[in-house]
Amino acid sequence: MGEPSVSMLEFPLKWTKCPACGSERALADMILKEEQAKGRMGKGLMGAVGEIVVPIADPRIAPTVVPVLVCIFDVCADCGTYYCRDANKVMGTPMPGQQTPARRPQPPFNP
Ligand SMILES: [Zn+2]
Numbered sequence: 001m002g003e004p005s006v007s008m009l010e011f012p013l014k015w016t017k018c019p020a021c022g023s024e025r026a027l028a029d030m031i032l033k034e035e036q037a038k039g040r041m042g043k044g045l046m047g048a049v050g051e052i053v054v055p056i057a058d059p060r061i062a063p064t065v066v067p068v069l070v071c072i073f074d075v076c077a078d079c080g081t082y083y084c085r086d087a088n089k090v091m092g093t094p095m096p097g098q099q100t101p102a103r104r105p106q107p108p109f110n111p
Contacts, residue, residue: 012088018076025077026085046086048072055092068092 017024028047035041050073057066072086 009089012086014086015084018079018081019083020081021076021079023076023078026074027077028074029085030077046072047074048085049075049082065091065093 018026026047028049030047032041032045032047036043036045052069052071052073054069054071055066056069068090070088070090071084073082074085075082
């Protein structure tokens with residue numbers, strides 16, 4: 001047995017279906033597309049009702065550039081499930097206080 005595989009994830013990860021009911025309709029995404037159709041929003045944006053930014057930083061080391069996990073959440077238009085639609089890993093500098101996004105709701109844990 002070797003080391004457990006550490007980084008087998010390929011970002012960005014995307015989930016286009018509700019994990020509860022399988023619907024592809026998500027509220028913020030639908031509203032964004034409506035607004036884009038009316039020309040009030042630019043293309044290339046992503047609808048979201050929540051975003052969680054988690055710097056993967058060792059607090060014992062002075063913050064430099066670290067991997068930052070960015071998760072975009074939306075709500076299923078059919079059953080109301082709050083779920084992650086997009087997860088991406090970017091490189092960034094952790095800001096003080098960014099480790100605990102208290103101003104944003106924590107998503108329910110969906111195994
Ligand atoms: Zn659903």
